[in-house]
Amino acid sequence: MLKFQNTTKIYDKNHIGSIAKVALDNVSFEVNKKEFVSVVGKSGAGKTTLLKLLLAEEKPTKGRVFFDGQDVHKIAKPSIFHLRRRIGTVFQDYKLLPTKTAYENIAYVLEVMGYEDEEISRDVPEVLKIVGLSDKSHSFPAEMSGGEKQRVVIARALIHRPDVIFADEPTGNLDPYHTSEILKLLLNINNFGTIIILATHNKEIVNNLKRRVITLENGKLIRDEEKGRFVL
Amino acid sequence: MLTLLKKTIKTGWLNFIRNSAISIATCFIIGMTIFLITSLLIMKDVADYLINVIQEKVDISIYLKDTVAEEEILVLKDEIAKIPEVKEVQYVSRAEALDRFVERYKNNPVVIESLAEVGNPLLPALNVKAWQANQYDAVVSFLENSPSKDLIDKVDYHERKPVIDRISAMTATFNALGIIMSLVLAIVAILVAFNQVRLAIYNAREEIAIQRLVGASNWFIRGPFLAQGAISGVFAAVGAALIFSIAIFILSPKLTVLFSGLSISGVFLSKFWLLFFIQLLVGIGLGVVSSIIAMKKHLEV
Ligand SMILES: Nc1ncnc2c1ncn2[C@@H]1O[C@H](COP(=O)(O)OP(=O)(O)OP(=O)(O)O)[C@@H](O)[C@H]1O
Numbered sequence: 025m026l027k028f029q030n031t032t033k034i035y036d037k038n039h040i041g042s043i044a045k046v047a048l049d050n051v052s053f054e055v056n057k058k059e060f061v062s063v064v065g066k067s068g069a070g071k072t073t074l075l076k077l078l079l080a081e082e083k084p085t086k087g088r089v090f091f092d093g094q095d096v097h098k099i100a101k102p103s104i105f106h107l108r109r110r111i112g113t114v115f116q117d118y119k120l121l122p123t124k125t126a127y128e129n130i131a132y133v134l135e136v137m138g139y140e141d142e143e144i145s146r147d148v149p150e151v152l153k154i155v156g157l158s159d160k161s162h163s164f165p166a167e168m169s170g171g172e173k174q175r176v177v178i179a180r181a182l183i184h185r186p187d188v189i190f191a192d193e194p195t196g197n198l199d200p201y202h203t204s205e206i207l208k209l210l211l212n213i214n215n216f217g218t219i220i221i222l223a224t225h226n227k228e229i230v231n232n233l234k235r236r237v238i239t240l241e242n243g244k245l246i247r248d249e250e251k252g253r254f255v256l
Numbered sequence: 257m258l259t260l261l262k263k264t265i266k267t268g269w270l271n272f273i274r275n276s277a278i279s280i281a282t283c284f285i286i287g288m289t290i291f292l293i294t295s296l297l298i299m300k301d302v303a304d305y306l307i308n309v310i311q312e313k314v315d316i317s318i319y320l321k322d323t324v325a326e327e328e329i330l331v332l333k334d335e336i337a338k339i340p341e342v343k344e345v346q347y348v349s350r351a352e353a354l355d356r357f358v359e360r361y362k363n364n365p366v367v368i369e370s371l372a373e374v375g376n377p378l379l380p381a382l383n384v385k386a387w388q389a390n391q392y393d394a395v396v397s398f399l400e401n402s403p404s405k406d407l408i409d410k411v412d413y414h415e416r417k418p419v420i421d422r423i424s425a426m427t428a429t430f431n432a433l434g435i436i437m438s439l440v441l442a443i444v445a446i447l448v449a450f451n452q453v454r455l456a457i458y459n460a461r462e463e464i465a466i467q468r469l470v471g472a473s474n475w476f477i478r479g480p481f482l483a484q485g486a487i488s489g490v491f492a493a494v495g496a497a498l499i500f501s502i503a504i505f506i507l508s509p510k511l512t513v514l515f516s517g518l519s520i521s522g523v524f525l526s527k528f529w530l531l532f533f534i535q536l537l538v539g540i541g542l543g544v545v546s547s548i549i550a551m552k553k554h555l556e557v
């Protein structure tokens with residue numbers, strides 16, 4: 025379903041003073057349908073870069089990235105939205121719109137995809153309930169805690185039932201209670217067949233999952249194990 | 257689909273009112289362009305009308321001596337009618353001439369009274385119309401070389417051609433000036449509208465980046481900016497139409513006197529919907545073109 029093939033990403037040295045940075049170094053792996061994969065690694069190991077390459081937000085310096093058999097970076101720009109609609113993303117930096125409420129931030133993904141008003145007003149409250157934010161639906165991002173915002177982002181990533189959910193550090197701001205709730209939710213979604221990719225540096229949750237773990241170090245894939253553990 | 261259209265227009269409207277100052281400026285300048293173009297269109301109608309009126313009037317009046325018999329006059333009339341340049345010859349007898357004279361001065365007792373004293377002082381006449389304003393010379397030279405020359409008291413040679421030429425020249429000048437000014441205004445309008453949309457794109461840049469990442473199509477992103485341009489155009493057109501109507505109705509009575517009885521408001525009303533359609537088209541066209549240019553420059557796809 026999803027394949028990185030000898031993928032290398034070097035960020036350009038186009039800023040004054042900064043030098044070229046190898047974020048991913050010849051990384052190859054494949055994720056099949058129904059899998060739940062954790063991607064672990066220290067800060068700066070290249071986890072978010074994987075996501076950016078998958079969404080065609082950045083181009084690989086070398087190698088290729090496939091989604092459902094298609095080379096992501098060969099898709100013409102005006103058509104990329106088809107790919108992105110199939111991937112629900114929990115962005116590490118949230119990417120919530122400050123001028124929209126929690127409800128609107130979620131609803132608007134459905135608007136983008138052309139859902140009808142009735143579907144939107146039916147689905148959004150439901151998803152807000154799932155992430156435990158029914159009472160925050162009219163709050164703006166600035167009025168929410170880090171964990172609340174994170175849960176809005178999770179709700180936004182899953183509302184349109186994408187084929188893949190890429191959760192980039194989705195529990196970084198959550199307390200243990202909400203962390204385990206979100207993990208239960210992700211596992212539940214995975215049970216319905218959605219591929220989950222979980223990028224995190226939370227050792228405990230990875231070890232409790234007992235699912236496949238891919239370990240990155242300085243942009244290199246150093247370990248890829250079924251029922252893996254967080255070892256660094 | 258309808259939901260999407262409604263949302264697009266709504267977002268466009270929000271963009272529009274968010275920077276109200278520049279939006280008002282945009283409407284104003286597009287409106288001015290529309291106003292000028294409408295004036296040009298109306299002016300063309302007025303000029304056509306005036307030229308028509310003048311051409312309809314008698315070109316040459318041949319006054320005959322009052323001793324000439326009617327038969328002789330009719331023979332001359334037939335001869336003149338045979339000149340290829342002549343479109344029409346009309347015989348006005350003394351009695352008819354008097355009737356017309358009385359009709360014209362019926363509100364002037366002094367003239368009517370003195371008329372009663374002198375009897376009918378008028379001469380029979382042949383009114384000659386040429387096909388074209390520049391063909392009088394042919395008629396005049398025919399008369400001069402004609403044996404009937406002796407029958408003629410005097411020839412009143414109405415010089416219409418210079419008047420028509422002047423109107424044509426003035427219209428052409430106004431038109432050329434108007435077109436140049438319209439073009440200049442249109443360019444300024446596009447620049448201002450372009451800036452309006454550019455600002456909106458700039459304000460929405462964060463939202464656009466996120467929209468892209470969650471799978472918005474290009475047209476979904478562009479839609480509101482196109483709508484914003486169109487909204488500016490519609491407001492400008494409605495505003496221009498309104499102000500134009502008011503101006504026409506205030507000025508029309510004065511201009512009617514000036515333009516030999518032409519009712520400008522009549523011309524305007526009879527063409528109102530066509531004009532309004534053109535106004536809308538120009539407004540929306542300018543707004544949308546500006547949006548497209550702004551998006552080409554500032555909204556990478
Ligand atoms: N746009 C960029 N330009 C230059 N360098 C970048 C850019 N984005 C990321 N990097 C560098 O690439 C490396 C990998 O970054 P990445 O964001 O993938 O790390 P990460 O594993 O997600 O880290 P974290 O756990 O802190 O989120 C880092 O060293 C980072 O500084």
Ligand SMILES: [Mg+2]
Pocket residue numbers: 071072073116192
């Ligand atoms: Mg990261």
